[in-house]
Amino acid sequence: MIRRLLCFGDSNTYGWQGTLSGPAIRYPRSVRWTGRLAALLGSDWEIIEEGLGGRTIRDHFTVGSRTSVPGAGLSAKDYLPACLLSHLPLDTVIIMLGSNDMKSALERSAASIAEGMGELVDIIQTFPWEPLLDYPRPRILIVSPPLIGARKMELAGERYVNAPEKSRALAGLYQRLAVKKGVFFLDAAEALIDSPHGEAHGVDGMHLNDVDHARLARAFFEKLRAMDEHRPHTPEIPHSLAD
Template sequence: MTILVFGDSNSHGTMPLAKLGGVDRHPKSARWPDVMAQALELEVVSEGHPGRTTVHDDPIDGAFKNGMRALPAILESHRPLELVIIMLGTNDCKARFGLRGWDIAAGVGKLAQVVQASNAGPGGDAPRVMLVAPVPVEESGVLAEMFQGGRARSRAIAPALRDEAARLGCAFFDAGRVAHVDIMDGVHMDAAAQATLGLAMADAVALVMKGE
């Protein structure tokens, strides 16, 4: 049984940044997808790409940051997948995109529909999908200007994404209920938050796999 985590820098394990351009990463065992994998004793493929958006080409960082461009190939390369967990939306909160929480949730929903239309699950069926509202950002530290207005935008994602998950028949989890970003940069999680999220996600995924 294999689970795919499709996310951004917080799934990649990027450490809170003291300066722009930092690439430090939490050890593999400390990243939330790996904490979850150990708790579940299942194979988890972590596809966390720093800067990844839901469905938007980034005019500064590049079109390859667009999750919609990457997802179909990733589904094919890792199939069969029992479950696909999508935790995106943080980078959509950047000031350069000017999106609302509803817009961001709709972008995540488009990705969910790609999974649901695929043959990446067992027996050529579609995998199950879980949509995770990312941990809300704070406008602090070196990323404060980049994420100007992001505090409000990010907090609007969870309620909109809950509705989108219900509409599409996907499982839902709100990461902001259990974890917080580090105020050093206002976007990334420290090791303790990564571990807390990984264990909480393990419990949530266990329920999904039981059909609850």
């Protein structure tokens, strides 16, 4: 049976290739982490890409966005239920969000962003499709995004006030959330090991470059293999949190 993986995120899931001038373009599938992950997993898996540039966890728009998106807008919380139903059955859902939520205009703290991620997890864990569709609930992997650092702040610091501190707090908050909700966790910054540690290496300081996509795909591949070794719905409890 083919296993279906929903990759739900923002521009770094879409494959946005950041630039310092002119319009950005999308990396081809062979470069995007989703496409690379599909190649690593092989024919037993089907990868569903649901990346949207500017997507936030629960805000419909961000001040300064060039495009107004109708309907659910940029809010993952509003779009996710229909997205889930349109792609069932699903074996696993990966959610990598939080970077756009750090924009100054939204005035979101790291704790508020993590709380919103918890609401997305709740949607997947409690959404009442089971009376209508005979599909089991998917496993969930929440991902703290790459760090925001000095390069991004030099280019657009006024749009991301205090974002570096927020981005460094998210991993711990998401990890604790994963334990509480009984889901899985991955820190994307851990996959981006070159200096500056944990930051995306695109020229705009925010988006992944081709090497980042390759490293992130490998990290997801190894994580999915590790998840298969766990019993269903068994939460991971890091030693630092279990003591």
